[in-house]
Amino acid sequence: MVDAHSPSEPRSIAITYRVIDTAEDFLVACRALAAADGPVAVDVERASGFRYSSRAYLIQVFRRGAGVFLFDAPAIEDFSPLMDAIGDAEWVFHAATQDLPSLREIDLVPQRIFDTELSARLLGWPGVGLGAVVERTLGIVLKKEHSAADWSTRPLPQAWLEYAALDVEHLLDVRDVISEELEQTGKAEWATEEFADELHRAPKPAPAEPWRKLNGLHKIRGRRGMAIARAFWTSRDELARSTDTAPGRLVPDRALVAAVAANPKTKAELGALREFTGRASRSELNRWWQAFVDGRADTDIPLERVPSDALPPVRAWAGRRPEADARLKAARPAIEAHAEFLSMPTENLLTPEHLRRVCWSPPEPATADAVGRALTALGARSWQVAQTAPLIERAFVQATQSAGEGLESA
Template identity: 40%
Template sequence: MSEDIDARPLNEPFDGIPPITHDDVATAVATLAQSPGKVFALDTERAMGIRYSDRAYLVQVKSENSPIYLIDPVGVEDKLGPLADALSGEWILHSADQDLPSLRELGLEPTKVFDTEMAALLLGYDHTSLQHLVADLLGWYLAKEHSNADWSERPLGPDLRAYAALDVQLLHELRDSLTEMLKNAGRFDWFEQECEEIRMRPPKPPKAQPWRRAARQAGVKDQRALAMIEQLWKVRDEIAKSRDLNPSKVFPTKLVGELASHKLRSYADLKRSPLLRRRERQKLVAPFWEAIDAAWHTPESELPARKFRDPNRDPFPPTNRWDSVNPEAGRRWHAIRDRIFSLADELGIRQDVLLKPIVQKTVAWNGWSSTSDLHRALTAAGARPWQIELTVPVLAQTA
């Protein structure tokens, strides 16, 4: 929070702290279904870093004239059809891509999205948190001391319920302020295109080899040790899923790599390892030894490669190698970056908002033969019309 923003603290909702709605969802549905304009403020609370899944343990909902509802969906997921019908309309969310997946798991789907974070990005805000925007535009300071709470615990005390409710208390007012600013800046059309892309964005594909993270953290490059990390990762994930715990709660990710780096040769060596000395970790010795033993018996021809680049995330080689592996692409990359950074600076927005780096990489690597071909290439890479209109004139000069 910037020190020069004069904001009043808001510690609980204007109408008091709402109760939890669980079995009595019908009451909320009846009220929300009558919402004029069908514009709803929504948020979710999850238990990331604590539980195995990324499910929503609380859904906060408010229409412009309704009370705030704190809906506990756990155990009543099959009864939320009427709520989905009632909420069919525009949703105001902050950082919508974080909440939409868990809301969709519950069968809840918007017809339109208003993402307050995206609005702030297009307006050139350096700080785009909900807390900062509410303070800057509405004059209220929202405390965020419960952001890492365990939202899977029950019951939820008044402090947590107040915190959750405040996340939707002012979203309608914030939407009105941001809409006026975007229209005054001539960027509301940009905003609508970005929000529709967020609404329609498919889920990210899973990482092909997520266990590589442990290898990087521990600096492991030995192929046999990499195989051990892969096997330990799988076993840890199975245990975490069965316990509904985040895998790092079962055994820290960095220690997975460190344990594998020792390349232990026996069950007894593993049992004596300082990394498993804690009493609660002794239960991991047997399954972890099975994983290590399996890696010892993996044929050398089937060991993981020392280096791996996930094609689902970024199919291109590191850009610092482009000058040698594809000189023309390297030349285009440097030119594109210069022009995108310069244009973004003129517009007062971040370069990745103007044009995502993966789109920049795609057109730089593949090239284009004409201005119309560049237009098609940007469209195929996922650029929105407003981005294409702004960037084609400056990028065409780099062909």
């Protein structure tokens, strides 16, 4: 907890930050936040590289007239008083999609948001990290040396707390500068649509076979090898979950894959593998060897590759569906050129996968309205549809004409 002050004013004395971890202090902070008004800056610190879960370990909140508050998320059982204090205000984030899931887990759900990182992308700024955005808008240089820290650590060092506080103390001033530039460039309504999409976007469904996300799985040959990899991954995941440890800290993916590929014949051979590393590679050797035993005995052998609705690689389109390849080769440069004209990354103008989907299976007839409906069904926002559907229609006509001319010359 820190008293209210203007974050843009230079500090004459060192500030000591304190983590709020009691019910009494939490309610005092909520009353202070409720007594102030205006938007609130919010940030979340997790320990994803150290812990199994992506839960919030520290929540930072800043509001003008109230100050900055650092909440120890695991120590606070009920966050409803904080929702009551700030729930109907605009919540300002930098990269909201990173923080919203862990906030939802503890029932902290904003009604409306402003995302400074996404806004910087829409404005075409070359640097969109928090440090770059703060420096560009306010001329303040932030230190970012604790971004990958283990935020489950207790007590948290004072240097870490200062870093966490600075993540929100300047954010409202940044928001004001960016909001003005969005208005000046005619992108304010686009940003509002993007913020609403971020806030209400449904989470991706969990994969049916999460073990197939194992990095380096393509190096394993044969269905029996896949069965062993699945057993190994499952055993590691169970241990990681039970100990709340990031799986990669127990045995990194590369070590797991190397062990399966080496196909050791005994537990001693497994333990002797130089590539088999990780903090639990030897202390849990019995567990890992049992995974080999189970995988080799499993009668439910997985397929090496499973059916997918993913599109073929673009490099294969010319041979498999040349007309789709022609459409993409005509449409993609048009989208890229328009993104450059609008001063924003192409992927923010239109998600590349959406363009590929429409080129692979276009509506019939492929009018701008029909293309727009197809893009909307894929998840494109209305401003994206308005900017890109006519371009795609013209590109498809161009591709068809070029194909006809090619046939005539043949």
